[in-house]
Every structure is written in C-alpha cells, then in structure tokens.
Amino acid sequence: MDALVHSIQDLIFVFDVEGRFSYIHAAAPEQLLIDRHEALGKHYAQVLPGPLVAAFTAVFERVQQFHQVERFEYPLTLGTQPHHFHATVSPLINSNGQFEGVLSVNRNITEAKRAEVELQIAAAAFQTHLGILITDARGSILKVNDTFTRITGYSEAEVVGQKPRIFSSGRHNAALYRRLWKHVIKTGNWEGEIWNQRKDGELFPEWLTVSAVYSVEGTLTHYVATMSDISERKAAEQEIHQLAFYDTLTGLANRRLFMDRMGAALKELQRHQRCGALLIIDIDNFKQVNDTLGHYAGDQLLQSVARRMGKMLRDTDTLARLGSDEFAVLIEGIDSGVAQTTQLAERIAHKLLTTISEPIQLAEESIVVSGSIGITVMASNEYSEDDYLQQVDMALFQAKNSSRHRVCFFDPSMQATLLAHVKLEADLRQAQVDQQWQLYYQPQVNHCGAITGVEALLRWQHPERGMVSPGEFIPLLENSGLINDVGEWVLEEACNQLARWAQRPQLNELTISVNISPLQFRDEGFLNRVEGVFTRTQAPLCRLKLEVTESLFVEARDEAREKMLALKAQGVRFSLDDFGTGYSSLAYLAHLPLDQLKIDQAFVQQVLESKANAAIVESTIALAESLNLEVIAEGVENEAQQAWLLAHDCNAFQGYLFGRPATANAIEQLVLGD
Numbered sequence: 201m202d203a204l205v206h207s208i209q210d211l212i213f214v215f216d217v218e219g220r221f222s223y224i225h226a227a228a229p230e231q232l233l234i235d236r237h238e239a240l241g242k243h244y245a246q247v248l249p250g251p252l253v254a255a256f257t258a259v260f261e262r263v264q265q266f267h268q269v270e271r272f273e274y275p276l277t278l279g280t281q282p283h284h285f286h287a288t289v290s291p292l293i294n295s296n297g298q299f300e301g302v303l304s305v306n307r308n309i310t311e312a313k314r315a316e317v318e319l320q321i322a323a324a325a326f327q328t329h330l331g332i333l334i335t336d337a338r339g340s341i342l343k344v345n346d347t348f349t350r351i352t353g354y355s356e357a358e359v360v361g362q363k364p365r366i367f368s369s370g371r372h373n374a375a376l377y378r379r380l381w382k383h384v385i386k387t388g389n390w391e392g393e394i395w396n397q398r399k400d401g402e403l404f405p406e407w408l409t410v411s412a413v414y415s416v417e418g419t420l421t422h423y424v425a426t427m428s429d430i431s432e433r434k435a436a437e438q439e440i441h442q443l444a445f446y447d448t449l450t451g452l453a454n455r456r457l458f459m460d461r462m463g464a465a466l467k468e469l470q471r472h473q474r475c476g477a478l479l480i481i482d483i484d485n486f487k488q489v490n491d492t493l494g495h496y497a498g499d500q501l502l503q504s505v506a507r508r509m510g511k512m513l514r515d516t517d518t519l520a521r522l523g524s525d526e527f528a529v530l531i532e533g534i535d536s537g538v539a540q541t542t543q544l545a546e547r548i549a550h551k552l553l554t555t556i557s558e559p560i561q562l563a564e565e566s567i568v569v570s571g572s573i574g575i576t577v578m579a580s581n582e583y584s585e586d587d588y589l590q591q592v593d594m595a596l597f598q599a600k601n602s603s604r605h606r607v608c609f610f611d612p613s614m615q616a617t618l619l620a621h622v623k624l625e626a627d628l629r630q631a632q633v634d635q636q637w638q639l640y641y642q643p644q645v646n647h648c649g650a651i652t653g654v655e656a657l658l659r660w661q662h663p664e665r666g667m668v669s670p671g672e673f674i675p676l677l678e679n680s681g682l683i684n685d686v687g688e689w690v691l692e693e694a695c696n697q698l699a700r701w702a703q704r705p706q707l708n709e710l711t712i713s714v715n716i717s718p719l720q721f722r723d724e725g726f727l728n729r730v731e732g733v734f735t736r737t738q739a740p741l742c743r744l745k746l747e748v749t750e751s752l753f754v755e756a757r758d759e760a761r762e763k764m765l766a767l768k769a770q771g772v773r774f775s776l777d778d779f780g781t782g783y784s785s786l787a788y789l790a791h792l793p794l795d796q797l798k799i800d801q802a803f804v805q806q807v808l809e810s811k812a813n814a815a816i817v818e819s820t821i822a823l824a825e826s827l828n829l830e831v832i833a834e835g836v837e838n839e840a841q842q843a844w845l846l847a848h849d850c851n852a853f854q855g856y857l858f859g860r861p862a863t864a865n866a867i868e869q870l871v872l873g874d
C-alpha cells in the first residue's frame with residue numbers, strides 16, 4: 201500500500217480540525233517547503249506563505265462549513281522556481297457525520313500552465329497585422345489568419361487544402377519560385393518582394409517571408425509564410441519618385457533626372473567614345489502669353505509644346521523641362537564623330553523649332569510661338585555636366601540675341617566674350633561702390649560759335665583700363681539695373697554744376713543736357729529720385745535739359761508723356777536725342793512736351809556725301825520749325841558740315857569742331873576765354 205501511495209505524483213496533505221498537518225505525502229522532498237517531519241503537527245499558517253494562508257483559510261472554512269469539495273489554484277515558489285498547483289480540498293467526515301479535518305490533493309500544473317500561456321501568445325501572435333499562411337510539408341494550406349483574408353480576399357475555408365500557387369500573379373517566371381524554394385530548403389527561410397493576385401483578380405505587391413518548420417527529430421513538418429501588403433508603400437514610393445524626378449506640369453524629366461542622365465551619358469562617352477549633343481530650348485514669347493492670356497493658358501502652352509517635342513524625339517533621347525519655359529534635350533550614344541553629331545543636332549533643332557511654331561489652340565485663341573535653341577556637342581569627358589550646361593546656356597543666349605539664327609552652337613570664343621561681359625559687370629558694380637565715375641561736358645554752340653551750353657557725358661575711370669567709353673558700359677548698366685543709381689549720380693553732378701555756374705556771372709546762362717536712358721525714365725522711382733536731386737542741389741531747372749531717345753515712346757508712351765509733363769511743370773526742358781533713328785510716329789511726337797530735336801551724328805557726318813542723309817536732315821530742320829522746336833546738330837566735325845547746316849537754318853551745333861568732351865574746368869576756361 202505504501203509503495204502504491206509512494207508512486208502518486210500529487211502532494212497529499214491531511215489537516216485535522218484545527219488545521220494542523222496530520223499526514224503529508226510527497227513523491228520527492230523538493231516538492232515541499234519544509235521537511236515533512238518538521239511540518240507534521242504544525243498549523244498550515246506556520247508553514248505556508250502569507251498570501252496562500254489567506255486563500256487556504258477561506259477554502260478550509262467553506263469545506264468545514266458546507267462539507268463540500270473545493271478546488272482552487274495557487275502559485276508557489278519552490279526553491280527558486282515558480283510553480284503552479286491545483287488543489288482539490290475534500291472534507292474528512294467520520295461515521296457519525298462529524299467533521300474531522302480536510303484532505304488536500306495538490307497537483308503540480310506548472311507545465312500545463314506554461315503551455316496554456318504559450319498557446320495564448322501564439323493565438324495572439326497569429327492575429328497580427330501580417331497575413332499568415334501555414335502549410336503542411338507538401339505545401340497544402342492548413343491554416344490562414346484574418347489578416348491574410350483581409351489582404352487576399354480569400355476566407356480560410358476557401359484556401360484550406362489548396363496550394364499557394366492559386367495566388368500567383370503570373371508576373372514572375374518559374375525560375376524565381378525555384379530560387380525561393382531552394383533558398384528555403386537550404387537556409388530555412390526566404391524573404392523578398394513578390395507580386396500576387398487577390399481573389400478579385402487585382403495584382404498587388406507583398407513582402408513575403410517563408411520559413412520551414414522542423415520537428416524535434418529534424419523532419420520538415422510545416423511551412424509558415426507571412427506577408428504584408430506593400431501596394432500603398434509602393435504607390436507612395438512611385439509618387440515620391442515621380443515628384444523627385446519628373447516635372448509635375450508636363451510629366452517630363454526634371455533638372456535632377458536630366459543631370460543624372462547627363463552624368464550617365466558622360467560615362468558612356470568615356471567608355472565607348474560615343475558623342476552626345478545637348479540642346480536647350482527656350483520659348484521666345486512665353487512670358488507674353490502668360491501675361492496676356494493668364495497662367496492657365498501658359499501652362500497649356502507648355503504642355504502642348506512638351507507633347508509635340510516628345511513625339512518628335514526618339515525614345516532614347518531625354519526631353520526635360522529645366523525651368524519655366526526652358527526645355528532640354530539630351531541625345532546620346534551617337535557612334536559617329538563630332539561633325540556628324542553636329543549635323544544631327546542641328547537637324548533635330550530645326551525640326552523642334554518647326555514643331556514649336558505650329559499654331560496652338562488655347563481656349564478661344566489660336567496662338568503661334570517661336571523658340572530659340574542653344575546646342576553643344578558633348579565629345580570630351582574633360583568637361584562636367586555643369587560645364588556642358590553652361591556652354592549650352594551661352595549658345596542659347598547667343599541664339600536669343602541674334603535676330604536671324606534661332607539655333608546657335610556653343611563655340612569657345614563665345615565663352616570668352618561672355619566671361620569678359622561678366623567681369624565688366626562685376627567691375628561696374630565696384631565702380632559704383634568706389635565712385636569711379638567722372639562727368640565730362642561737351643560744348644554746344646550757337647551760329648556765332650559762342651558756347652550756350654554743354655552735354656554731360658559720363659566717363660568711367662577704370663583702375664586698370666583707364667577711361668572707358670560709355671558706348672561700352674551703358675548697355676551693361678541698363679541690363680544690370682545699375683543705370684538707376686548711376687543715372688542719379690550723373691544728374692546730381694550736373695545739377696550741382698548748374699548751381700555752381702548760376703553763382704558766376706559769365707557762366708550763369710549755360711545749359712546742361714543730361715542723357716536719360718529709357719530704362720531709367722520708365723523706372724517707378726524715377727520722378728522721386730529726380731525731385732530728390734532738385735531739392736538737394738537747388739539747381740536752376742530752366743537750364744537743365746533732359747535728353748530722351750525715341751525708343752522711350754515705343755512702349756507705355758502715355759506714361760512717359762505724363763512724367764515729362766510733371767518735370768516740365770518744374771521748368772525742365774527736353775531734347776529728343778538721336779532723332780531720325782527710331783520709328784516713332786511723328787503725329788505722336790507732336791504731342792510731346794519737347795523743346796529741341798537733336799539731329800543724330802550719323803546723318804550730320806554724311807550730310808555732304810549722301811543726298812538721302814541731306815534730305816533727312818533738311819526735313820528734320822523743317823519739322824522742328826513747324827513744331828516750333830529748337831534744332832541742334834551733333835557730331836559736327838568740320839566747317840563744311842557747319843556751313844551746310846547754317847545754310848539750311850540749323851543754328852545750334854555740337855561736335856569735335858567746337859570741342860571734345862572735357863572737364864567742367866576746361867569748359868569754364870573755354871567760355872571765359874582764358
């Protein structure tokens with residue numbers, strides 16, 4: 201009997217009515233908290249840990265009171281290991297029906313508990329955001345989770361027993377699947393991107409991991425596949441790629457992608473000695489379309505031009521939009537040499553120009569635009585992408601500035617000229633900072649040869665080049681916007697001179713003519729600047745003449761007239777310079793508040809040689825007379841010219857015959873006859 205009891209794995213305790221241990225069975229002494237002999241006769245509260253005492257007391261009392269079997273579970277640490285027990289506590293009732301104690305049978309359920317927890321974890325893990333599919337060793341589906349159903353549209357019932365190939369998208373060849381299974385067999389798992397098909401037929405990309413499951417004995421029992429639907433991520437990646445490398449308006453490559461392709465083309469050039477050509481295309485009247493028809497029309501224009509050019513080019517060419525109305529074409533991998541590449545690029549450029557200039561229907565209007573193209577041939581890898589872009593920009597600049605050739609090739613001398621321009625512009629900015637300006641004055645005389653006034657002419661005292669002529673730098677001042685500041689300096693200097701001469705009896709009648717560039721005149725702040733100068737210098741304004749040119753009245757002429765009237769009201773007079781060279785309407789000129797017509801030196805110098813020039817000068821003099829304007833001839837170099845002019849009623853002159861431009865001091869000496 202003892203041997204029988206001894207073989208029972210459960211712990212058996214008998215407690216008397218008071219709760220003292222009267223019998224203890226344990227298969228091994230380590231299953232007990234204290235030694236069996238020591239525990240016998242002790243109250244359970246003296247042996248068990250506090251929390252268990254409380255739980256056991258409640259059970260004990262109920263068993264005693266109701267004479268019923270109670271069951272409960274409790275944790276207990278034996279040695280250092282946590283354990284779980286299940287206790288069945290029964291009342292011990294004697295033959296008289298009296299309660300004599302309790303019998304507690306305690307089973308160690310630690311392993312079962314652990315398995316239960318693991319199962320719970322596994323079940324929770326199975327329901328994750330990843331789709332899970334489990335197959336047997338032959339690949340038949342045994343189980344899938346809810347996420348799998350959400351991703352694929354297949355319920356578990358629909359797929360159990362099937363092979364995973366039912367999800368195949370047809371996008372991958374058999375070799376990929378062979379590689380996949382080979383890898384799983386060799387390493388135990390595989391992961392990668394794969395396209396599958398949902399139940400509704402839609403193909404989608406997923407990130408798939410496949411793992412092989414082996415039994416303890418090492419035999420393959422299952423495959424577990426987890427998958428996540430990456431179609432949204434792929435779409436987002438695609439969108440990011442599109443935004444990063446393509447122009448949103450036209451869908452063409454953007455500057456970044458274009459530069460990448462150029463980099464690749466240059467490498468190709470290095471490896472295989474193949475030439476390439478780079479073209480930059482600019483839509484000449486794009487700004488005008490944008491300003492007059494609005495941005496929407498401008499956008500449509502660009503889209504239309506992009507479409508047409510795209511159709512014209514080959515798939516291997518890269519067409520890109522680099523900036524607002526600037527497109528670029530990269531033609532690469534041309535086997536033939538530089539000469540043939542040049543010819544090919546030119547042919548393509550002309551075709552592009554033709555396609556650009558076909559009429560475009562924008563809303564109600566059909567418009568025609570033109571383009572200009574700069575080309576450079578990429579035949580050497582000693583230049584970088586940026587160098588080639590710079591070259592082609594220069595060629596484009598040249599194409600835009602030449603009225604005849606809308607297509608220009610880059611040539612190195614162009615680079616030298618442009619660099620000189622850039623240097624000159626930088627020098628001009630420095631000239632303004634360092635005030636390297638000087639004002640010279642050229643005498644203007646009447647029919648008796650007496651000096652009545654001067655024309656103020658700007659000089660630039662360049663630190664290295666000496667005196668630079670305004671013909672060279674005025675256009676640059678105009679292009680860079682510096683003309684406003686420099687022009688103000690000229691006016692202030694001339695007005696200060698007038699104010700000084702006003703103090704001197706023999707000089708106080710002299711007038712000064714100041715050249716005003718159309719750009720300066722049109723500037724919004726022009727009147728304010730001029731009035732500032734007048735206030736500061738207190739010059740006698742009736743002796744100030746502003747020389748304007750006909751080109752001022754080509755655009756916004758009413759605005760120009762308004763400004764002239766405002767200045768006229770302060771006593772300022774106006775001279776029309778270079779008369780006869782422009783295209784202004786005489787009828788309009790008659791409406792301007794002018795005081796003087798200046799006959800351009802080109803006519804004056806040819807007056808004796810060319811009948812046509814003589815006729816122009818004669819009619820200018822007649823026109824001045826009829827409009828009641830003074831007339832002055834400039835560029836008079838000899839007495840014969842002066843005599844001719846006098847004979848034709850022109851009584852005011854300027855030119856080398858009477859004096860070259862000189863300093864104010866020199867002019868004063870001339871007037872005073874020193």
Ligand SMILES: Nc1nc2c(ncn2[C@@H]2O[C@@H]3COP(=O)(O)O[C@H]4[C@@H](O)[C@H](n5cnc6c(=O)[nH]c(N)nc65)O[C@@H]4COP(=O)(O)O[C@H]3[C@H]2O)c(=O)[nH]1
Pocket residue numbers: 642656657658669670671674687690715716717777801834835836837854855856857861
């Ligand atoms: N061959 C020849 N030339 C003569 C003769 N008499 C005068 N000249 C030159 O002809 C130009 C007359 O000035 P412009 O027609 O207003 O032409 C001026 C004017 O358009 C512009 N300019 C000069 N100073 C200024 C200025 O302060 N502001 C602006 N906006 N333009 C200026 O630069 C142009 C050239 O000025 P410059 O080189 O000083 O050249 C001056 C003068 O030196 C002559 O008998 N024969």
